[in-house]
Structures are given as structure tokens and as C-alpha cells.
Amino acid sequence: MISYKEFLHFPSQIKKFQAFTESFKDKCNTYNDEEYEHSTQYIFDNQESLVNQIFAAFENRNIELLKTSINYLSSYLADKMPETFPLLVDSDIIPVLISIASPENMLNCMNTAYRCLYNITCLYSNTTEIMLNNNILDIFYHHIFNMELMKSSICSIDGIINILTDYPQLIDQVSFQCRPSLILGKPPLKRLITNLLNVNKSLIFSFYRLFKFYLHANLPNFELEEIFEFFLTCINYKTKNCNFNHTNNHKSLYKLQQYAQVAGFYGINAFIMESKAKEEHFNRIASIDFFDKILLFDNDKDIIIGFEVIAKLVKYSLRLLNYDFRDIFEYCKRYFNSPVGVAAYELIGTILINCEEDTLCAFVLCSEHDFLEILTKGIIQGSFDILVPATKSLICVIKGYKENIKIFLNEPVFEALLKALLMDDKSIYLDLIETIRILFERCIINQCIDECISAFDCAGGLDAFDGLYQKEEDEMIKEKIAHFLNRFFPPADFYDGD
Known part of the structure; x- marks a missing residue:
């Protein structure tokens, strides 16, 4: 397995790895029910009244009022995102909400309370200990294993992510209790991905973020393989002959296909960054034509993550790849001094540092682009993040090209x-x-x-x-x-x- 440090040749790559590390501290976005999505009107306009209304409805077993009150609290959290909410810690509202969200409770407000609890995990770290002491993870597990897949299912995955963000020491426990195989279900994985996209496309990235945490756990090899297969299936996913309920528009279907593929790119990148990739993994990844997918991407971040994965493959073994790398030159010119341009120059630098003479000659002798002009412009006019890879590339070319x-x-x-x-x-x-x-x-x-x-x-x-x-x-x-x-x-x- 290759250490992530071997991939860090350039300043921007170091910053990206730091951002990758910092991303484990990022919490997920709040969730609002469609029924209340555009509502900013609440029963009360202060936190104490919102909490007291739930207590009153709970004590009186007024189900309709209880459901409405919890929905209003959840919507208030999602819309206003208040920086502080002392009553969540100073009162028993969280134990009450967890009790209501429990599958054993007969109040018929389980899903409403579950979504409200999720929003609390998004906004406040000081409530996490109380939630853990009241078995919040069991609530999220229940919605993963025992509930029909729905739009709000994202709250269960993202809720666990929020808990792990606050308590990363629980990663081994959570990955054992909520195993990858239980989350992914029975094969084929393509069917799962289709269902996720059909219900809520953001679920694909929620799976990626959870599995990114799992890569920190002491997982057995067969579970690492399950995660790897999920990421690889995402990259190779195609919407052909898939029946998406919400649209028959070909362009929309293609966008969903790209959404799954990009999630796979991020997943494979994390798999390599966490030093989990072995020779057989690199061999399978290298068989994918990443350029064929990247050339159709229209989002800068998607293009960049694609280039990052290719750069890691180049570092591992350039001979495994059968690409026409001269396609990168167009990105250097079209996206000059932008993040995509930086990634393109870095990819060229990585190739030249690791390539043999025939690849170097193909670059220099490219008839469609003046490669030396691309490098010299990068050094003379480029930002610092372009200057370094362009300089190292020019050094490689001058030393290596002798014709x-x-x-x-x-x-x-x-x-x-x-x-x-x-x-x-x-x-x-x-x-x-x-x-x-x-x-x-x-x-x-x-x-x-x-x-x-x-x-x-x-x-x-x-x-x-x-x-x-x-x-x-x-x-x-x-x-x-x-x-x-x-x-x-x-x-x-x-x-x-x-």
C-alpha cells in the first residue's frame, strides 16, 4: 500500500490533503420536510415556547399537536440555525424526543421526532453526549435497517456522520454495529445506487461520507472490499434502461449518472488517501477510462477530483494507464489560473516525474498544442500553485528530452x-x-x-x-x-x- 505522503508533490496537493483531513470536522446540512420547507412561521417565535409546547403536548398525549409542535421546532432549527439553544441541554427535551422517536413508542410521531433530532445533531455539539446517553444511535440504526427507503432516510446516515464528527472515537463501535454489508444490502449494488438516486440523490454522497469515516476503523479486509466495490460501481454506473420515477428526461438521467460517478471518484480518492489501496485495487481502478468521464463533466470540482484520482494512478504505475494524456493540455489553456488549471498542471507534473522517455517525447512533439509554451506561460504568468508544477515539468522536459x-x-x-x-x-x-x-x-x-x-x-x-x-x-x-x-x-x- 502507498502512503498518502508519496502523492504530495505540489503545494496545492498539500492544501487539498489538509482540506481532506479537515473535512472530517464538517457536519451535514439540516433537513426540512417539504411540508414546512418554505415556512418561516412558527407557533411561537422563541425557543422556550417551542420547547414548552412539545412538553405540554407530550404530557397530554395530544398526538396532532405533538406532531405539529415537533415539526415546528425542526423547521425552526433548519430555517434559523440559531447559534445557541441552551434549553436543549438544560431541559429534558432531547430524552423526550428520543423517547418519541423510539420504535417502541406508540405515539405515531416517530419519524417527526427522528428528523428533529437529526437537525439538532447538525447544529450543536454540546448535545451529542446527552443524545448518546439516551441511545440516539439506535434510532438512526432503526431507520437504516428497518424502514423503507425515503427522502428523509438521509437523516439516518448523516445523523451518524454528525455523531462521528463530534466523537470520532466511536468509529470502531459504529462500523461494527452498522456494518457496510448491512447498509449496502444484497447485490447487485447497481440496483441500490438506482434506488438511492431515485429517492434522494444526496444519499449517494452520504454513503461516501460515512464510508470515508469507516476507512479510519479497523475493518476486516472483506468489509474494505465491500466499500471499494460500492465506490467502483458508482464510477461505472450508467442510467441506461433504469426507470427513474421522477423524470423521463434524458438529460436529467445523465446528470444523475454523473452524480453517482463523481461520488465514486471521491470515494476512490479517499480509499487511496487512507492508504487502503493495494495492488489489485490499483489494477482495477486503472482499467477505467477516467478521461472519458471527465471530458463530459461541467463542474469544476468534479473535474478536479477526477484529475486527483488519475494523478494517484500515475504515481502508482503509469504503465497501467492507456490514456492520451495530451487531452490535459486543453484544460491548462482553457482553465488557466483557476483551480481546474492548477489540477491540470499538477497532473502533467506528476506524469512527467513518473513517465518514461516515450511519454515525454509525445508531450513535447504534440502537434495540436505547443507544450513548451504551456509550461513557460504557467511559470511566467501563473499563480504560485501553477508555478511549482510547471517548473518541475520544465525541468523534467529539459533533462529528459535530448532529440x-x-x-x-x-x-x-x-x-x-x-x-x-x-x-x-x-x-x-x-x-x-x-x-x-x-x-x-x-x-x-x-x-x-x-x-x-x-x-x-x-x-x-x-x-x-x-x-x-x-x-x-x-x-x-x-x-x-x-x-x-x-x-x-x-x-x-x-x-x-x-
């Missing part, structure tokens, strides 16, 4: 290399100096050193190196700069290391 040295002997290439030297990254800094030295040495061998010096000088190279030498404090770097200048621009007695 026609003259394609590098122009002002934009040297301007890009010199701009990259301004980065505060010592490892790249030294690599750049070495790359420029290699370029000059090859020009001597190929008898085109005059062209090289001319292009270098036009880009301000001599002045730039002189300035770098004067301000550099690291003696090892100063020595390398002096060696370069003395080698190719003699006499340069000034650069004697003193």
Missing part, C-alpha cells in the same frame, strides 16, 4: 527558468541551476552554444545570475552559481567564492 536541443534555445524558456529561480524553495532552486547547466553543456556538445548564450542573455540571464550571486547567503548555492558563470562566461574572476 532536439534547439527547441529550448529561446527567450521564453530562459525567462521562465529565471523567474522560477525567484521561488523560495532551495530544492527547486538547486535543480534549476543544474538544469540550466545541463542545457549549456548539451549545447556545447551540439555546437549551438552561441544560440544558447544569446537566448540566455536576451532573457537577462547574466544579470539575473549576477544578482543571485550577490544576495545569496548559502555558500553551497553561491559556489554552484560561481561555477556556472566561470564555466560558460569566462573570464569571471569575480565569482571566486569570496
Whole structure:
């Protein structure tokens, strides 16, 4: 299994991993019944009255009033999302709601109370201990295992996610009590995915988020395989011949197909990030034509997660992939300096760091796009998140492509290399100096050193190196700069290391 750290080549990738880690702290959105979805009118306009009305109706066993009162409280929470609600802790309202939501209760308000409790888990962490002490997880489990799939079923999955967000130490317990096989049911998984999309498409992402937590648990291998199969089935999901009740529109069906596929992308990405992927997993993932799916995506985040998965496959084994990677160039140009553009440049950088000479040559010799122009523009005009992968890519190309040295002997290439030297990254800094030295040495061998010096000088190279030498404090770097200048621009007695 590959550690996630091996995938972090570039600044943006590091930030994305940090965001991935932080996402475990994000709670799910509140839920509002359609009946009350657009209502902001409540029986009372203050928290105490809302709670007292439920107590009164519960004591009097007034079912209709109780149901209405709980609905109003739930709708108030979903609409107003108040920052604080002291009575939820200071009164017995949560134990009462859990009692009403219990399947043993005969008050016929179980679903109403269950949805209200879910909204409380979304908004407040200080209520979670009270809920756990009153067996809230059993309420959510009941709605997963014993209730017909419906739009509000999302509350059971997301409710567990909210609990795990507050109490991640419960992951092993929850994953044991609510096993993946019990959630996924009997095969085929495609039928489950169709049902989820038909009832509430957001359920697909709820499954992903719950299983992302489960990847932190000590799951046996067969349960990891069940989660992996779910994610893979989502990626390969097609709506053909599926009967969706809510629409017969082909475009809507296709959007649902993409929704499932994107959830699968996120799931596979998490599976790899959590270091759960083994050789057989990578082999199966690599058989999927991700580009075929990504090219049809119209949402930036969906494209980015697709590129992230491909980058991880490239890191594992580029030879497994049978893609025309030149499709990425169009994303570099069309989405330049946007998050999608950053992801495209990072994917190119990952490929070049891991590829063999034939792939590198295919990039350089691409007839449809000027690859060197894409890289130099990324360095000269790009944001920092593009600058780093574009620089590493250009270094790889100059070092690896030996067929026609003259394609590098122009002002934009040297301007890009010199701009990259301004980065505060010592490892790249030294690599750049070495790359420029290699370029000059090859020009001597190929008898085109005059062209090289001319292009270098036009880009301000001599002045730039002189300035770098004067301000550099690291003696090892100063020595390398002096060696370069003395080698190719003699006499340069000034650069004697003193």
C-alpha cells in the first residue's frame, strides 16, 4: 500500500490533503420536510415556547399537536440555525424526543421526532453526549435497517456522520454495529445506487461520507472490499434502461449518472488517501477510462477530483494507464489560473516525474498544442500553485528530452527558468541551476552554444545570475552559481567564492 505522503508533490496537493483531513470536522446540512420547507412561521417565535409546547403536548398525549409542535421546532432549527439553544441541554427535551422517536413508542410521531433530532445533531455539539446517553444511535440504526427507503432516510446516515464528527472515537463501535454489508444490502449494488438516486440523490454522497469515516476503523479486509466495490460501481454506473420515477428526461438521467460517478471518484480518492489501496485495487481502478468521464463533466470540482484520482494512478504505475494524456493540455489553456488549471498542471507534473522517455517525447512533439509554451506561460504568468508544477515539468522536459536541443534555445524558456529561480524553495532552486547547466553543456556538445548564450542573455540571464550571486547567503548555492558563470562566461574572476 502507498502512503498518502508519496502523492504530495505540489503545494496545492498539500492544501487539498489538509482540506481532506479537515473535512472530517464538517457536519451535514439540516433537513426540512417539504411540508414546512418554505415556512418561516412558527407557533411561537422563541425557543422556550417551542420547547414548552412539545412538553405540554407530550404530557397530554395530544398526538396532532405533538406532531405539529415537533415539526415546528425542526423547521425552526433548519430555517434559523440559531447559534445557541441552551434549553436543549438544560431541559429534558432531547430524552423526550428520543423517547418519541423510539420504535417502541406508540405515539405515531416517530419519524417527526427522528428528523428533529437529526437537525439538532447538525447544529450543536454540546448535545451529542446527552443524545448518546439516551441511545440516539439506535434510532438512526432503526431507520437504516428497518424502514423503507425515503427522502428523509438521509437523516439516518448523516445523523451518524454528525455523531462521528463530534466523537470520532466511536468509529470502531459504529462500523461494527452498522456494518457496510448491512447498509449496502444484497447485490447487485447497481440496483441500490438506482434506488438511492431515485429517492434522494444526496444519499449517494452520504454513503461516501460515512464510508470515508469507516476507512479510519479497523475493518476486516472483506468489509474494505465491500466499500471499494460500492465506490467502483458508482464510477461505472450508467442510467441506461433504469426507470427513474421522477423524470423521463434524458438529460436529467445523465446528470444523475454523473452524480453517482463523481461520488465514486471521491470515494476512490479517499480509499487511496487512507492508504487502503493495494495492488489489485490499483489494477482495477486503472482499467477505467477516467478521461472519458471527465471530458463530459461541467463542474469544476468534479473535474478536479477526477484529475486527483488519475494523478494517484500515475504515481502508482503509469504503465497501467492507456490514456492520451495530451487531452490535459486543453484544460491548462482553457482553465488557466483557476483551480481546474492548477489540477491540470499538477497532473502533467506528476506524469512527467513518473513517465518514461516515450511519454515525454509525445508531450513535447504534440502537434495540436505547443507544450513548451504551456509550461513557460504557467511559470511566467501563473499563480504560485501553477508555478511549482510547471517548473518541475520544465525541468523534467529539459533533462529528459535530448532529440532536439534547439527547441529550448529561446527567450521564453530562459525567462521562465529565471523567474522560477525567484521561488523560495532551495530544492527547486538547486535543480534549476543544474538544469540550466545541463542545457549549456548539451549545447556545447551540439555546437549551438552561441544560440544558447544569446537566448540566455536576451532573457537577462547574466544579470539575473549576477544578482543571485550577490544576495545569496548559502555558500553551497553561491559556489554552484560561481561555477556556472566561470564555466560558460569566462573570464569571471569575480565569482571566486569570496
